[in-house]
Amino acid sequence: MTSSTRTFRSKTLRLTAIGVAATGLCVVGAGMAAAANPTSAFGQVVGTTVHAVGVDWSDMPAGYTQAQYEAFWAAEYSGEDLIELQELWSLDETETKSRAGQMLLDGEALPFAPGTHTTPELPANEQTAIAAFLDAGHTAEDVETLSALWDTEFVETKARAGQMVLDGEELPLGSAGSATPADS
Incomplete structure (x- = not known):
């Protein structure tokens, strides 16, 4: 009987430890989320809840x-x-x-x-072009590659590349999401 009692206690202690750790992680996560945006509805609920249980915690930085x-x-x-x-x-x-x-x-x-x-705010046609570029799966590395190639700023690069996508033209890159220029 000693081994079954020991196994039962070990399982109970292990489950209790896991429960305590999980609860601690949840509390820390909630606190961090509330601190990130203390005026959000969630931040206000967390602040009110911790004050209600007697924890002296401000939802605003010192x-x-x-x-x-x-x-x-x-x-x-x-x-x-x-x-x-x-x-x-x-x-x-x-x-x-x-x-x-x-x-x-x-x-x-x-x-x-x-x-x-x-x-x-960007004009509607540029916003549409940028959305098309991103929707095609292009990455920040693609933007950097094209910016260097065209000697343009990032927003201009995305708009120009997006317009090419909309026009069905091929970008001077490998496949979408690849920052390797296509062979010419």
């Missing part, structure tokens, strides 16, 4: 408040504006949003208006 976050994005600053502020102030993303949000809450002006550094 020194950065929900009000600052909302003030920055409500002012309609773009992701590109954020990058410009980061470079201007030599701060990381969170510190930049915190500082900018607080300035807005205090009624201060930021160094430039919202949307100043926003990339304009």
Whole structure:
């Protein structure tokens, strides 16, 4: 009977350890997902849940408040504006949003208006061409190869190559997804 008791205990301990590890991974994963976007519905649920069970956990990074976050994005600053502020102030993303949000809450002006550094939307025909290029299975390596070959920027390269795809022309590459130029 000793061996069957030992086997039962070993299985029980093993299953308990697996359960504890899985639960820990789930909690960490949920925390990371909530931290990535604390204002999402999921982030708010996680924040509320951990507060309800007595865990002192903020769904916003230290020194950065929900009000600052909302003030920055409500002012309609773009992701590109954020990058410009980061470079201007030599701060990381969170510190930049915190500082900018607080300035807005205090009624201060930021160094430039919202949307100043926003990339304009591409014309519909270029968007269609780029989608055709990507839908054909071409990769970032293909873009790099064609950019080097044509001496063009990546967006221009994708649009030009996509138009060739739409026109049924063969790109100067091997098969789709291959960055090896085709033999001529």
